[in-house]
Amino acid sequence: MTATVDAPSDATSESMAQRRRSARATLGLQDEQPDAGPLRPLLKSHGVGLYPMIALGVLGFVDLFQGNALTVVAPDMSSTLGLSFGLIGFARAMGYLAFALAPLPMAALAQRQGRRVMLCLVTAIGWSLVTLFTGFVTSLLALVVVLVADGLSTGSVQALHPPLLADIYPPQARVRVLGSYRAITVLGQIVAPLLVSLLTGPLHLTWRGVFLVLGLISVASSLSALGVRDPGPGRFDTERLHAAVPASDAAPQLGFFEIIRRLLLIPTIQRICTGVLAFGVIAIPFTTFMSTFFVERWHLGSAARGLVVSLAYGVAIVGLLIYSKLAENTFITNPAKVVAQIGYAIMAIGIFIALAAIMPSLIAMVALFSLAITAFVLTLPGVNAVVLSVVDARYRPHASALVGIALAIGSILGVLLLSGVYSAYGSTGTMVSLLLPGLAGGLIVRSARRLVDADIDAMVDTILEEQDLAALHESGRRPAQLTARGLNFSYGKLQVLFDVDFTVDEGEMVALLGTNGAGKSTLLKVISGIGLPSAGTVRLDGNDITYLDAERRVRLGITQIPGGRAVFRRMTVVENLRGYGYTLGADKKRVDEAIDRCLSVFPRLDERKGSLGATLSGGEQQMLGLCKALILEPKILLIDELSLGLAPVVVGQLLDLVREINATGTSVVLVEQSVNIALSLVDHAYFMEKGQIRFDGAAADLLGRDDLLRAVFLDGATKAGAR
Amino acid sequence: MQLTTGRLLGATVLTAALVIGVSGCSGLEFQQDRRLSFTSPASDQLTKLPVTLAWTMKAPVGAYRFGVFVDQQPIKVGRNVDSVLPSGTRPTRALFAAADVYVTSASSLTLRNIPDLDNDRSSRQRHWATVVLLDRSGNRVNESAWTRSFDLPRNSS
Numbered sequence: 001m002t003a004t005v006d007a008p009s010d011a012t013s014e015s016m017a018q019r020r021r022s023a024r025a026t027l028g029l030q031d032e033q034p035d036a037g038p039l040r041p042l043l044k045s046h047g048v049g050l051y052p053m054i055a056l057g058v059l060g061f062v063d064l065f066q067g068n069a070l071t072v073v074a075p076d077m078s079s080t081l082g083l084s085f086g087l088i089g090f091a092r093a094m095g096y097l098a099f100a101l102a103p104l105p106m107a108a109l110a111q112r113q114g115r116r117v118m119l120c121l122v123t124a125i126g127w128s129l130v131t132l133f134t135g136f137v138t139s140l141l142a143l144v145v146v147l148v149a150d151g152l153s154t155g156s157v158q159a160l161h162p163p164l165l166a167d168i169y170p171p172q173a174r175v176r177v178l179g180s181y182r183a184i185t186v187l188g189q190i191v192a193p194l195l196v197s198l199l200t201g202p203l204h205l206t207w208r209g210v211f212l213v214l215g216l217i218s219v220a221s222s223l224s225a226l227g228v229r230d231p232g233p234g235r236f237d238t239e240r241l242h243a244a245v246p247a248s249d250a251a252p253q254l255g256f257f258e259i260i261r262r263l264l265l266i267p268t269i270q271r272i273c274t275g276v277l278a279f280g281v282i283a284i285p286f287t288t289f290m291s292t293f294f295v296e297r298w299h300l301g302s303a304a305r306g307l308v309v310s311l312a313y314g315v316a317i318v319g320l321l322i323y324s325k326l327a328e329n330t331f332i333t334n335p336a337k338v339v340a341q342i343g344y345a346i347m348a349i350g351i352f353i354a355l356a357a358i359m360p361s362l363i364a365m366v367a368l369f370s371l372a373i374t375a376f377v378l379t380l381p382g383v384n385a386v387v388l389s390v391v392d393a394r395y396r397p398h399a400s401a402l403v404g405i406a407l408a409i410g411s412i413l414g415v416l417l418l419s420g421v422y423s424a425y426g427s428t429g430t431m432v433s434l435l436l437p438g439l440a441g442g443l444i445v446r447s448a449r450r451l452v453d454a455d456i457d458a459m460v461d462t463i464l465e466e467q468d469l470a471a472l473h474e475s476g477r478r479p480a481q482l483t484a485r486g487l488n489f490s491y492g493k494l495q496v497l498f499d500v501d502f503t504v505d506e507g508e509m510v511a512l513l514g515t516n517g518a519g520k521s522t523l524l525k526v527i528s529g530i531g532l533p534s535a536g537t538v539r540l541d542g543n544d545i546t547y548l549d550a551e552r553r554v555r556l557g558i559t560q561i562p563g564g565r566a567v568f569r570r571m572t573v574v575e576n577l578r579g580y581g582y583t584l585g586a587d588k589k590r591v592d593e594a595i596d597r598c599l600s601v602f603p604r605l606d607e608r609k610g611s612l613g614a615t616l617s618g619g620e621q622q623m624l625g626l627c628k629a630l631i632l633e634p635k636i637l638l639i640d641e642l643s644l645g646l647a648p649v650v651v652g653q654l655l656d657l658v659r660e661i662n663a664t665g666t667s668v669v670l671v672e673q674s675v676n677i678a679l680s681l682v683d684h685a686y687f688m689e690k691g692q693i694r695f696d697g698a699a700a701d702l703l704g705r706d707d708l709l710r711a712v713f714l715d716g717a718t719k720a721g722a723r
Numbered sequence: 724m725q726l727t728t729g730r731l732l733g734a735t736v737l738t739a740a741l742v743i744g745v746s747g748c749s750g751l752e753f754q755q756d757r758r759l760s761f762t763s764p765a766s767d768q769l770t771k772l773p774v775t776l777a778w779t780m781k782a783p784v785g786a787y788r789f790g791v792f793v794d795q796q797p798i799k800v801g802r803n804v805d806s807v808l809p810s811g812t813r814p815t816r817a818l819f820a821a822a823d824v825y826v827t828s829a830s831s832l833t834l835r836n837i838p839d840l841d842n843d844r845s846s847r848q849r850h851w852a853t854v855v856l857l858d859r860s861g862n863r864v865n866e867s868a869w870t871r872s873f874d875l876p877r878n879s880s
C-alpha cells in the first residue's frame with residue numbers, strides 16, 4: 001500500500017519502454033528496419049513455404065466463380081427460368097445479405113471449434129458444390145437457396161483467410177503475404193469471366209453447364225488446400241508473448257459477443273471499420289455501375305468490356321505486388337504511415353473513378369479506371385494487416401469479420417444509394433458521385449493513423465501485465481484479489497476516468513472517497529462490468545475480466561449495490577430478493593434459504609415482505625439492497641453511497657451489517673461522500689478527484705491531507721478522526 | 724453440437740438435395756441448343772420500325788410453334804403462353820401484340836410497334852426479342868431460348 005500516488009520513476013518508465021520495444025519487436029514492429037528482406041529466404045528461415053498462401057489464394061480465387069458467372073449468364077438464366085431481372089436481382093441481394101452476415105458466425109465457429117483450416121476447406125467445398133448445383137436451379141426459390149448458401153459459405157474468406165495467413169507467416173512478411181494472397185484472388189477477377197466466355201462460346205455450354213463445370217473445377221481446386229495446417233493463433237507474435245504466462249484453467253475466456261464488444265472498443269478498429277463502411281459504398285457498386293457506364297457512355301460490347309476489366313486488374317496485380325514490398329518496410333517501422341497510405345488509396349479510388357467518368361478520351365478513361373482498380377485492390381491487404389496487428393491473435397477472425405461486415409453493409413447501402421443516383425443522373429453521374437464516399441472513407445481511415453500505435457501498445461501492455469503476474473506467481477506470491485490498472489472510461493466523448501489504478505486485497509474493506517462527479521460510481525461500474533473501459537484492465541484473482549459481461553462477473557463473485565437504486569420499485573420485497581437470487585439459477589431451495597436469512601437479519605423487511613419496493617423508506621431500501629450480498633455471498637461487494645439521505649441510526653445499523661459481511665471474508669469497496677462514515681470503517685482509502693486517483697493509502701493518513709479533504713469533508717472527517 | 728467435417732458436408736449435401744428437390748431435374752439443358760439462327764436484324768444493329776425478325780431452324784420444327792417475347796422474359800417451361808394475358812380474357816392476336824408477345828409457325832415476324840423502354844432515356848435504345856418453342860396448346864416445351872438484341876431510336880413508335 002502506498003501513502004500517495006506518485007508519478008512512476010524514470011527508471012520504471014525506461015524499463016517499461018524497453019519491455020514494450022522488445023514485445024513490439026516480437027510482433028514484428030521495430031524502430032529501425034531498413035529492409036524486411038526478400039520474401040522467400042525470410043519464409044525459409046521461419047520454416048514456412050508459399051504453399052499455404054497459394055492454397056488459400058486458390059480458395060479465394062474459386063470463391064469468385066459463382067458471382068462472376070452469375071453476372072455474365074444472368075440474361076440467359078432469366079430466359080430459361082422466366083424470371084425478370086428484378087427477381088434475379090432480388091435473389092442476388094438475398095445472397096449478398098447472407099454474405100454480409102456470414103463472417104461473424106464463421107468467426108464464432110472458429111472460436112468454438114478452433115479448426116480454422118477445416119472450416120476453410122469445408123466451406124470451400126460447400127460453395128463449390130453450391131456453384132455446381134446452381135446448374136440445377138429451375139425456380140426463384142431454388143436460386144435464392146443456392147445464393148444464400150453461397151453467401152454463407154463464402155463468409156470464411158474474409159473471416160478466416162487473413163487471420164490464418166497472419167498466423168502461418170511471420171509478422172515481417174505479413175503485408176507481402178496478404179498482398180500476394182490478394183493478388184491471387186484478384187487474378188480470379190480476370191480468369192473467371194474468361195472461363196465463362198470459353199464455356200459459353202467455343203464449348204457451347206448453357207448457363208447450367210457453366211455452373212456445373214465451374215463447380216467441378218472449384219471442388220478440385222479446393223482439395224488443393226488439404227495440406228494447409230493451422231499453427232494456432234499468434235504462433236509468431238502474440239502467443240510468443242503469452243508463452244511466458246502459464247495457462248490457467250480458472251481464467252475466464254471471453255464469449256463471442258464479449259469479444260466483438262471488446263474489439264469495437266479499440267479506437268483503430270472503430271475508425272477503420274467506419275472508414276471501410278464508407279469505402280464499401282464504392283466497393284461493389286463500382287464494378288456494377290462501371291459496366292453500365294462502359295455500355296452507355298462508350299458503347300463497349302461484352303468483349304471490349306471484358307478486355308478493359310482484365311487489363312485494369314492486370315495492372316492492379318502488378319501494382320499490388322510492388323506496393324506490398326514497399327508497404328512491408330513501412331509497416332515494420334511505422335504502421336501509422338501504412339494507415340495513412342490506405343486512406344490516400346481510398347481517396348484515390350473516388351478521384352480516379354470520377355475523373356475516368358468525365359474523360360473525353362477512351363484511353364485516358366481506361367488508364368484512370370486501371371488506376372482506380374489498382375488503388376482498390378491495394379486497400380484490403382493494408383486494412384487487414386493493420387486490423388490484425390492491433391488485436392490479440394485469438395481475436396483476429398472476429399476483427400477480420402468486423403471489417404468484412406462493414407464492407408458488406410457499405411456495399412448494400414451503396415447499391416441502394418447509387419441506384420437512386422443512377423435513376424436521376426445516369427451512369428456518368430453515378431461514377432462522379434463515387435468521389436464523395438471515396439473522400440469520406442479515405443479521410444476516416446487516414447485519421448486512424450494517430451490511433452494505431454497506442455492500440456498496439458495497449459495490447460502489448462496487457463500481455464506484459466500478464467507476464468508480471470506470472471512472475472509474481474513464480475515467486476510464490478499471490479496477486480491482489482481485485483486490481484484495476486490504467487483505466488480510462490468515457491461517456492461518449494466525455495472522459496471521466498483517467499489512468500486509474502485501484503487495488504483491493506482479499507478480505508479488505510476499502511473506502512473510495514471523492515468529490516461529486518469525481519468518477520467513484522463510474523469506477524465501480526467498470527469493475528462490476530456495467531461500463532467497459534476504453535483502456536486498462538480489471539483483474540480478479542489475477543484473471544483478466546475487463547471485458548466480461550456483468551452477469552458473468554456476478555458469478556465470479558463481484559456484486560454491486562448501486563447507490564439508492566438497488567430496488568425494483570414495482571416488485572415486492574420478496575420478489576426483489578428472489579430477483580437477486582436469479583443468478584443462483586434453478587437452485588430454488590438455496591434461494592429460499594437465503595431469503596429467510598435476509599428476513600431474519602432485517603426483521604423490518606420481514607414485516608414488509610409483501611410491500612412494493614417503491615413504498616419502502618430509504619433505510620428499508622438500503623437494507624433490501626444489502627440483502628443482495630447476503631444472497632449472492634460475493635467475494636467482493638461494491639457499495640455505492642450507502643448512507644445517502646439516511647438517518648444516523650439507520651446508517652449505524654447498515655454499517656454494522658457491512659462489518660459483519662466483511663468479517664465473513666467478503667472484501668468490501670465502500671463509495672462514500674461522507675468521510676467520517678467511511679473512515680470509521682476502513683483502514684485503506686482512495687481519494688478521487690476529476691477522474692484520477694489522488695490518494696491511495698492508510699485511511700488515517702488521508703485525514704492529514706487538507707489539500708484533498710476540502711471544507712465539505714473537513715468537519716466530519718476531523719470528528720471521525722477524534723473518535 | 725460439435726461441428727465436424729462430416730456434419731458440415733452432410734449439411735451441404737442436404738442443401739444440394741433441397742435445391743435439386745425444389746428444382747426438379749427433368750429437362751435441364753446443359754448444352755446450348757444451336758438449331759435456331761437469326762438472320763435479321765444483325766446483332767445490336769441500329770434499325771427502325773417496322774423490324775423484321777427472321778431466323779432459320781436447322782432441324783424440322785414439327786408440331787411446334789414459335790413464341791416471341793419482346794423486351795421481356797419468356798414464360799417458364801411448361802407454362803402456357805396465354806398466361807401473359809389477364810386471366811379470363813379470350814386470347815387474340817391483338818391482345819398478345821399489346822403484351823409484346825407473338826405466336827407464329829413461320830420463321831419470321833414483323834414487329835410494327837415496339838414501345839420505348841421505361842427505364843432508359845438514351846436516344847438509342849437497346850431492345851431484345853427472345854424466341855422459345857411452344858407446343859400446339861401454347862405451352863413452352865423446353866429450356867431452349869434464342870435472343871437477338873437490336874437498337875431503335877427513342878420515340879420510334
